[in-house]
Amino acid sequence: MIDFINFYLVPALAIGSVYALGAVGISMIFGILRFAHFAHGDLMTLGTYGVLAAAAIFPVNPLLLVPFGMVLAIVSALLVDKVFYRPLRKLPTIYTVISSFGVALIFRSLVQLLWGSQNQVFGSGGVRPPLVLFDTFRVSVLHVQAVVATSVIALFLHFFLSRTKTGRSMRAVSDDPELAQVAGLDTEKVVRWTWIIGAALAAVAGSFAAMDTSAHPNLGWNLLMPMFAAAILGGIGKPMGAMAGGYIIGLAEELSSYHWIGDHALISPSYKTAVAFVIMIVLLIVKPQGLFKGRLL
Amino acid sequence: MSALLSVRGLTAGYGGPPIIEDIAFDVQPHEIAVILGPNGAGKSTVLKTIFALTSIASGTIDFDGTDLARCKTSALVTLGVSAVPQSSNVFPNLTVDENLDIGTYAAPPADKVATHEKVLHLFPDLRAKLKQPAGELSGGQRQMVAIGRALMCEPKLMLLDEPTAGLSPAYLERIFDLLLDIRKTGVTILMVEQNARQALQIADQGHVLVNGRNFASGTGKELLADENVRRSFLGGAAT
Numbered sequence: 001m002i003d004f005i006n007f008y009l010v011p012a013l014a015i016g017s018v019y020a021l022g023a024v025g026i027s028m029i030f031g032i033l034r035f036a037h038f039a040h041g042d043l044m045t046l047g048t049y050g051v052l053a054a055a056a057i058f059p060v061n062p063l064l065l066v067p068f069g070m071v072l073a074i075v076s077a078l079l080v081d082k083v084f085y086r087p088l089r090k091l092p093t094i095y096t097v098i099s100s101f102g103v104a105l106i107f108r109s110l111v112q113l114l115w116g117s118q119n120q121v122f123g124s125g126g127v128r129p130p131l132v133l134f135d136t137f138r139v140s141v142l143h144v145q146a147v148v149a150t151s152v153i154a155l156f157l158h159f160f161l162s163r164t165k166t167g168r169s170m171r172a173v174s175d176d177p178e179l180a181q182v183a184g185l186d187t188e189k190v191v192r193w194t195w196i197i198g199a200a201l202a203a204v205a206g207s208f209a210a211m212d213t214s215a216h217p218n219l220g221w222n223l224l225m226p227m228f229a230a231a232i233l234g235g236i237g238k239p240m241g242a243m244a245g246g247y248i249i250g251l252a253e254e255l256s257s258y259h260w261i262g263d264h265a266l267i268s269p270s271y272k273t274a275v276a277f278v279i280m281i282v283l284l285i286v287k288p289q290g291l292f293k294g295r296l297l
Numbered sequence: 298m299s300a301l302l303s304v305r306g307l308t309a310g311y312g313g314p315p316i317i318e319d320i321a322f323d324v325q326p327h328e329i330a331v332i333l334g335p336n337g338a339g340k341s342t343v344l345k346t347i348f349a350l351t352s353i354a355s356g357t358i359d360f361d362g363t364d365l366a367r368c369k370t371s372a373l374v375t376l377g378v379s380a381v382p383q384s385s386n387v388f389p390n391l392t393v394d395e396n397l398d399i400g401t402y403a404a405p406p407a408d409k410v411a412t413h414e415k416v417l418h419l420f421p422d423l424r425a426k427l428k429q430p431a432g433e434l435s436g437g438q439r440q441m442v443a444i445g446r447a448l449m450c451e452p453k454l455m456l457l458d459e460p461t462a463g464l465s466p467a468y469l470e471r472i473f474d475l476l477l478d479i480r481k482t483g484v485t486i487l488m489v490e491q492n493a494r495q496a497l498q499i500a501d502q503g504h505v506l507v508n509g510r511n512f513a514s515g516t517g518k519e520l521l522a523d524e525n526v527r528r529s530f531l532g533g534a535a536t
Contacts, residue, residue, distance in 0.1 A: 165402055168391065172399050175388040182348060182382060183446065184374025184403025 002136050008258050009251075014143035014212065016250025017150035021205035022223060023230035023242035024157065025198025027294070031174035031237025032194045033089075035096040039080070040202060040227065041220030042107035047073030047203025048210045048219060049115050055122055062122045062211060063145065069203035076107070077199035078192065104221065111217045119214040146208040153201065154243050161239060166193050174237045226253065226273065229280035235294025244291065249276050300359075301326045301485050302347075302454060307356030307366075309346040315354055316342040317509040324454070328501035329476060329486045331517075333493045333530055339509035340489040341383065344456045347487075348373060348380050361453065374403035377453035383462055383489075386443035389432025393423055396431050396442050400449030407451070416445045419478060437468035441475075448479065455479070457488035461495075473499050493530050497521050505530065 022044055029037045050072030054065040080103050088095045130138040161167035166189070173180040173190045180187055206220055230249045234241025253276055257269040267275065283290065300323035307320040317339040324330045332340045345351050347358055349370040358365040363376055373380075379400070388396055397416060406412040417424050420441040426434060431442050440460060447455055460476070461469045469492060476486055477499055490496035497503050500517040505526055513526055520526050 168395055168399060169402060171391055171395075172388045175390050176385050178350070179382065179385055179388065180399075181370040182350075182380050183399050184371050184379075184450070185399070186371060186403075 004258065006138050008254055010139045010143050010147075012251045012254030013247065014140070014146045014208070014250075015254060016247035017146040018205045018209045018223065018246075019226050019230045019250050020150055020243040020246025021153065021201040021208075022220075022227035023234065023246045024239045025202050026227055027231040027234060027236055027242035028170070028174075028194050028198055028239055030231065031294070032170060032177075032190060033085070033096070034177075035085075035093040035100065036228070037198075038097065038100040038224065039104035039107060040198070041222070041224035042104040042111075043073055043077055043199055044202040044206035044209075044220035044223065045111055045215075045217060046076055046107050046220075047199065048206035048215050049111050050203065051207045052115065052120055052122065052210070052215055062207070066204055066207050069207055070200040073199035073203040074196050077195040081191065081195055108217050108221065115217075117217055119216045120210075121214045122211045140212070142208070142211055146212075149204065149208075150243075153204070154240070157197070157239060157243075160197075166190070170194065225280070226250075226276040229276040229283075232280055232288075233283055233290055235290030235292035238290065238292040238294045241290060241292030241294060249279060252276070252279060300324060301361060302487065303357075303359040304343075304347070305357050305359070307343070307346060307358065308354040309342065309351045309356070310354070311342075312352055315509065316351070317346065317506070320356070320506070320509075320511060322502075322504045322511070322514060324485060324487050324502070326453075326485055327480065327483060329480050329488070329499055330502040330504065331493075331496045331500040332487070332489045332504050332506060333496065333520075334506035334512070335530065337508075338506040340506055341458050342509075343506070344380065344458050344487070344489055347378070347456060371403065374450050374452075377404070377450075378456065379447035379450055379452040379454075380456040381440075381443045381447045381458065381460060383458040387431040387434075387439050387446070390430055392428050393431055393434070393442050394427040396446050397423075397449050400446035404450040406449065412449055412451060415482070416448050419448070419475060420445050437464050437471070440464065440468070440472060444472075444475070444479075448484070452484060454485045454487065457486065459489055459491055461490065461492050469495065494521070497531075 022040065026037060026040050047069035050069035051062060051065050054068035055062045058065060084099050084103055085096055088099055128141065131141045131144060132138050161171055169185045170190050170193060172185060173187055177187060209223060210219055226249050230245035231242045233248055234245030253272045256267040256275045257265040257272050260266045302324040305321050308315045308318045310316040320343060332343055334340050342351060346353060347365055349368055353366050356366065360376065360378060365373065388399065397413060401409055422438060423441055423445060426438065431439060434442065461472050464472065473495055480486055497517040497520050503515060503517055503520040505513040505520065513520065513523060515523065
């Protein structure tokens with residue numbers, strides 16, 4: 001049981017936090033801008049390298065430097081929206097989807113050009129001592145930080161979406177963009193906030209993922225499919241659903257390799273990524289609106 | 298008295314051939330005006346055009362000295378024009394209270410609490426449903442939320458596209474009574490309505506369209522008495 005918590009459950013919640021933060025952006029962008037943003041993983045990578053760049057200058061705990069990555073991701077997202085996505089807004093969404101593939105390549109190439117294609121680690125890269133609780137639980141400090149930070153963000157996001165004018169406007173545009181216009185809402189402002197929140201959370205997610213292992217130009221791209229699975233699972237256009245979806249995918253992936261029956265892993269850890277795909281495909285067939293009744297794809 | 302809304306030579310459509318051509322009518326302050334006509338006459342297109350949701354080929358829409366033909370949809374609420382579309386007229390995942398609140402964002406009323414109370418006074422049924430998602434309400438209740446949302450910005454002119462569509466006869470009567478109450482608060486109403494006879498009974502002015510063009514105009518009583526209008530749109534003899 002202790003091993004289950006130390007080596008499966010807590011890491012599952014940590015990777016679930018990464019998926020949850022990334023999936024929120026994907027879900028909000030799909031809900032409000034009506035397209036699958038395939039550059040979201042690479043936006044995450046760009047934000048992560050922003051934190052790495054700041055860490056090379058300021059010798060402090062890298063978590064304190066995450067705002068640098070958030071700013072880089074936000075500026076990049078707003079710029080890309082203005083230059084690439086906005087001119088395509090009135091065309092069928094497939095144009096924007098294809099454009100987002102191009103933007104993904106631009107972000108990845110930019111990262112390779114500026115920081116190289118080799119793996120990079122935060123700090124010295126040495127083994128960090130775990131947090132020991134009650135002499136039995138030995139969990140990674142970073143994992144705990146990821147889960148706590150994601151929980152706090154979820155609370156703020158819930159407050160923002162349900163209590164503030166901008167948050168309610170975002171939910172209204174997600175519900176019915178034409179009615180939102182008729183009601184006089186500033187839809188461009190809503191779009192800007194969607195990018196700001198989506199990009200900021202992507203940078204946080206990427207930073208946690210990179211601090212746990214290492215940063216590399218494919219970091220976000222490799223996380224994209226589980227994040228899409230989480231967004232679909234939670235219901236497209238339902239940010240809190242995407243959060244829940246992230247944790248479910250993270251738990252399903254990690255716990256699928258636990259030795260539930262006998263001494264061997266139920267599924268070899270090398271196949272655990274496939275679990276997210278299987279969940280996504282099954283859900284698209286059985287319950288395409290997701291668990292929280294989101295938009296139909 | 299000068300008209301609050303004056304439409305002249307309005308030709309518009311959805312990018313292809315025009316749906317409405319050379320439309321002209323006036324709406325006086327504090328009146329209920331109704332646009333009638335058979336299916337496909339372009340009634341809803343007139344409202345959508347006023348609300349900048351179509352492509353205007355020519356014409357003017359003068360509202361209180363501003364040409365709405367040059368305005369964006371999202372700017373109209375700030376000018377004092379609010380609209381209730383025929384379908385999809387509430388935000389289904391937002392609560393009733395949030396739907397009403399959304400109505401104040403573009404043009405906040407002088408006293409939001411008082412306006413909120415005024416709207417709930419008009420629609421007392423909504424008071425118990427404030428925390429319920431609007432998508433869970435019945436058709437009639439949704440219509441009330443939609444009209445309530447449109448009233449929250451204290452508009453000078455309210456556009457309604459078939460407010461009784463799909464409602465039971467009981468709700469139909471209530472909606473017409475409510476429109477009379479709303480008119481008493483000083484709001485001018487321009488609506489498109491399929492229930493022509495009932496609409497003309499409460500309307501100060503009626504405008505009949507056929508094939509996207511003006512066919513007849515007059516007071517509600519005049520149109521109800523007009524033989525041509527009665528035979529074509531009101532199902533025969535006068536009642």
